[in-house]
Amino acid sequence: MKRLFTATWLWLDDRLGISVLLKPMKHIAPQDSKWWYVFGTATMIAFIVQVATGVALAFSFIPSSSQAYETLVFITNNAPFGRFLRGLHYYGACAMVLMIGAHMAQTFLFGSYKFPREMTWSTGVLLLAFTIVMGFTGQLLRWDQTAAWSVVVAAEQAGRVPFIGDWLARFILGGTTIGGATLSRFFAIHVFVIPAIMFAFIGLHVWLILRHGISEPPTAGKMVNPETYRQEYEELLKKSGKPFWPDLAWRDVVFGTGLILAIALFAFFIGPPALDKPPDPSVLNADPRPDWYLLWYFALFALIPAKIEGYLMILGPIVIGIILFIPVLNNKGERAASRRPWAIAVVLLSVIMIGSLWIAGQQSPWSPNFEAVPLTEKVIGATSGPVFEGAQLFHDKACLNCHLIQGYGGRRGPDLTFVGDKLTRDNIIIRIVNGGDNMPAFGSSLKPQELDVLAAFLQSRKRPIRPQDQSPIAQN
Amino acid sequence: MNENITDHSLARVEAPEVLSRRRFLEKLSITLVGFCAAVVGLPLIGFVIAPLFRKVPEQWVTLGKVGDFQIGKTASVTVLDPSPLPWAGITAKNAVWLRRESETSFIAFSANCTHLGCPVRWMEGAELFLCPCHGGAYYKDGNVAAGPPPRPLFRYDVRIENGEVKINAVVVPISTTL
Numbered sequence: 001m002k003r004l005f006t007a008t009w010l011w012l013d014d015r016l017g018i019s020v021l022l023k024p025m026k027h028i029a030p031q032d033s034k035w036w037y038v039f040g041t042a043t044m045i046a047f048i049v050q051v052a053t054g055v056a057l058a059f060s061f062i063p064s065s066s067q068a069y070e071t072l073v074f075i076t077n078n079a080p081f082g083r084f085l086r087g088l089h090y091y092g093a094c095a096m097v098l099m100i101g102a103h104m105a106q107t108f109l110f111g112s113y114k115f116p117r118e119m120t121w122s123t124g125v126l127l128l129a130f131t132i133v134m135g136f137t138g139q140l141l142r143w144d145q146t147a148a149w150s151v152v153v154a155a156e157q158a159g160r161v162p163f164i165g166d167w168l169a170r171f172i173l174g175g176t177t178i179g180g181a182t183l184s185r186f187f188a189i190h191v192f193v194i195p196a197i198m199f200a201f202i203g204l205h206v207w208l209i210l211r212h213g214i215s216e217p218p219t220a221g222k223m224v225n226p227e228t229y230r231q232e233y234e235e236l237l238k239k240s241g242k243p244f245w246p247d248l249a250w251r252d253v254v255f256g257t258g259l260i261l262a263i264a265l266f267a268f269f270i271g272p273p274a275l276d277k278p279p280d281p282s283v284l285n286a287d288p289r290p291d292w293y294l295l296w297y298f299a300l301f302a303l304i305p306a307k308i309e310g311y312l313m314i315l316g317p318i319v320i321g322i323i324l325f326i327p328v329l330n331n332k333g334e335r336a337a338s339r340r341p342w343a344i345a346v347v348l349l350s351v352i353m354i355g356s357l358w359i360a361g362q363q364s365p366w367s368p369n370f371e372a373v374p375l376t377e378k379v380i381g382a383t384s385g386p387v388f389e390g391a392q393l394f395h396d397k398a399c400l401n402c403h404l405i406q407g408y409g410g411r412r413g414p415d416l417t418f419v420g421d422k423l424t425r426d427n428i429i430i431r432i433v434n435g436g437d438n439m440p441a442f443g444s445s446l447k448p449q450e451l452d453v454l455a456a457f458l459q460s461r462k463r464p465i466r467p468q469d470q471s472p473i474a475q476n
Numbered sequence: 477m478n479e480n481i482t483d484h485s486l487a488r489v490e491a492p493e494v495l496s497r498r499r500f501l502e503k504l505s506i507t508l509v510g511f512c513a514a515v516v517g518l519p520l521i522g523f524v525i526a527p528l529f530r531k532v533p534e535q536w537v538t539l540g541k542v543g544d545f546q547i548g549k550t551a552s553v554t555v556l557d558p559s560p561l562p563w564a565g566i567t568a569k570n571a572v573w574l575r576r577e578s579e580t581s582f583i584a585f586s587a588n589c590t591h592l593g594c595p596v597r598w599m600e601g602a603e604l605f606l607c608p609c610h611g612g613a614y615y616k617d618g619n620v621a622a623g624p625p626p627r628p629l630f631r632y633d634v635r636i637e638n639g640e641v642k643i644n645a646v647v648v649p650i651s652t653t654l
Contacts, residue, residue: 066565148567149594153609156593167528175527179568180561282554282569284587284595287608301592302610306624366611366623370597398602402611412611440613440621445603 028241029248030216036110037214039103041252042259044202046096049263050134053089054191061141063187065180068143069278076275087267093135095263097293100128105347108326111335112215115226118327120208123201125324130198132293137190139291143183148279149288151182160313178281213237214244218335226332287370289361296354299361368401369410379406381460390457393450397442405461413439420462428455535559536635536642539574539584545641550575550598550616552587555643572632572643573598573605575616584643585618586630596629605629 013019060079062071075082104124107113113121136154140147151172158168174181216236242248273291277283290298301309322329337344372395377383380391394400402412423431429451435441446454490498535558545551552571560568573585573596585605587595594609604621605614612623619628633644 064563064565065561065567066563152588152593156588156591170528171525173527175530176532177557177570179557180564181527182567278566280566280569281595282552282566282571284552284571284597286595288594298609302624306591306626309624309626367608368606368611370606370608396601398599398604398606401599401602401606435622438611438622440602440604440615442602445616 024210025245025249026243027210027213028237029214029244030236031240031242031247032217033214033248034217035251035255036106036217037248038252038255039099039106040209041249042255043096043099043103045256045259046092046099046263047198047202049088049092049260050096051195053085053092054195056085057089058191063141063184065143065178065183065279068141068183069275072142072144072275076272083271084267086272087270088263089138090272091263091266093138094266094293095259096131097135099259100124100131104128105351109337109340109343109347110215110218111224111337111340111343113327113331114224114333114335115229115327115331116212117208117215118331120205120212121327122324123205123208125320127198127201127205129320130194130201134190134194134198135291135293137186137194140186141183141190142273142275143279144276145279145283145286146276146288148178148281149286150290151178151186152281153288157313160310162310162314178279214248218337220334220336220338222335224332224335285370287367289364292358295361296357299357299364302364302366303357303360363411365411367410368398368412370401372400372409375400375405375408379408380457386453386456387460388457390453390455390460393454394457397446397450397454399454402439416458416461418461418463420459423458425455425459428458532645533559535645536637537645539572539641539643542636542639542641545574545576545582547576547578550600552598558645571595573629574641580636582634582636582641583618584632584634584641586632588630589625590620590627590629591623591625 057075060071060075060082062068072086076086077083079085107121107124136150140151140154155169155172158172159165161168170176172182172185173179174185213233216233277286289295300312304312334340374395375391377388380388382388382391394403394405400409402410404411404415404417406417419428431439432446432451432454433441433443537555537558539553539555550573553574555570555572557564557568557570571587573587575583575585577583589596589607589609589612591607591610591612594607596605596607596612596614598605603616605616605618607613607623607625610624612625613621614625614629615621617628618631620626635642635644
């Protein structure tokens with residue numbers, strides 16, 4: 001029996017060339033390539049999860065503007081393993097974004113982008129961009145209320161690109177408005193166009209890794225000299241290289257197994273993102289937010305000065321271009337991060353910037369709180385009279401949507417819990433009537449009597465006077 | 477394994493006429509490949525980018541009877557895409573904010589914030605439109621009251637015909653700031 005199997009294998013191997021095909025798996029790589037080097041393979045493993053789960057989801061998903069939402073409800077609530085599969089697809093995307101980020105940071109800090117691996121870096125940067133596009137288009141395929149409004153936001157942003165903005169916006173919408181043509185475009189882009197490009201670029205990326213070899217961990221003081229590097233690398237491999245499979249690849253397999261387990265656990269216990277309301281553009285009570293990996297970008301648009309937003313559309317591609325061509329600007333010399341403090345600073349600042357913007361995006365203090373409920377009598381401190389009426393008006397005139405009173409309300413404007421300690425009655429009225437500092441003017445929408453009670457309420461917002469703060473005269 | 481069988485390169489020296497013929501065949505093949513790519517690719521590109529060039533006919537859409545709207549009030553009105561694709565479903569619906577200023581004067585605002593297109597909400601008590609995304613605020617006449625919007629809310633052309641309020645076309649107005 002064993003002889004039969006061996007003969008069959010040899011025949012197949014001869015005709016199909018399987019051994020030749022798999023030979024690159026055994027290429028010799030530097031033996032010190034250890035746990036820092038697992039992120040690239042982990043990204044590819046996450047991509048494979050995405051392809052597999054995406055294909056499975058496509059069995060039930062109908063990319064029609066009128067039916068997609070219902071098919072997703074079916075997949076989530078009725079189809080066997082549907083909820084788990086959606087979860088795998090979502091957390092697979094999260095894992096892919098995280099792993100590609102970690103891979104990029106490691107490659108940058110190790111100076112692996114330098115000679116002769118410049119194009120390996122550039123193809124990797126493009127793969128990062130494609131991954132983000134996949135993340136965004138994937139969110140849109142959920143085709144709920146958030147997705148539909150996100151398409152509009154994407155079209156508006158594209159519309160700001162100089163000269164061709166209007167065309168880009170129409171291309172995204174599939175016309176001049178959301179409709180039947182919109183979703184099928186994103187489906188084609190998400191399922192066929194970008195994955196096909198990604199397959200090609202992953203192939204190119206892996207080919208370049210095989211061509212130039214896995215970079216050896218950097219040694220402080222050892223410079224990259226394009227004239228001698230290849231020879232030194234060959235000598236290193238001859239001296240201490242190990243076959244990638246299995247001597248080095250086992251770490252990738254172990255890490256990849258952990259990654260898939262984590263994805264599966266999240267998918268099982270937390271589940272996929274909940275579906276929002278149906279994608280009805282006539283329902284205006286919507287609060288569109290991007291998925292977490294683009295939340296920092298969403299926050300950026302709230303925090304940068306409005307006047308420079310248009311230039312961000314130009315600056316963004318320039319920054320991507322600089323990242324893409326970093327190796328062209330600097331492809332030799334020191335590789336060790338300990339001798340490249342600017343490299344550490346760039347990575348740290350990027351993480352801090354994106355992290356801070358992400359936290360800001362989560363909190364969104366710039367957004368009005370549409371759920372603000374009227375203040376209670378306990379908070380108001382009165383059950384009738386001008387202070388009480390002013391508090392009612394503070395809610396009815398939407399002041400509470402933007403201002404906090406003892407922790408209730410919105411955070412778009414200043415906290416007014418103790419405004420009575422800071423502003424006089426006249427100052428309060430001037431501010432309400434004229435607005436200013438990102439506050440609308442209410443002069444034309446308030447009657448004099450309404451202004452009076454509002455001012456009375458706000459004047460009453462003072463710190464409680466403690467006995468020790470009272471003057472001896474007052475105490476007597 | 478049989479690696480040698482994959483090496484089919486010719487190392488022998490060819491005669492000039494063979495090389496000339498080979499160069500011709502090379503150019504012929506590349507030209508034909510380019511021709512084939514154009515035959516298949518050009519209609520494909522045209523199909524995909526067709527929406528960029530599709531002209532939207534001027535269409536007046538009815539929002540309702542004049543008497544349906546109170547003077548001094550602002551209300552959201554659902555409008556249907558006048559020429560939706562058959563599978564558009566509820567995405568063929570859209571909404572505009574309609575304000576009745578006087579007996580004969582109406583203002584129809586796009587519901588899209590001019591900052592990034594999110595849907596603005598009308599706050600009746602405050603007489604403001606507020607955007608949930610980045611905190612843009614507009615007065616009742618659509619002018620910017622606060623926040624990042626670069627321009628007032630987009631206004632549709634409005635007319636009253638046979639006792640009905642109508643607006644011109646239903647599009648997502650794209651704001652370009654540069």
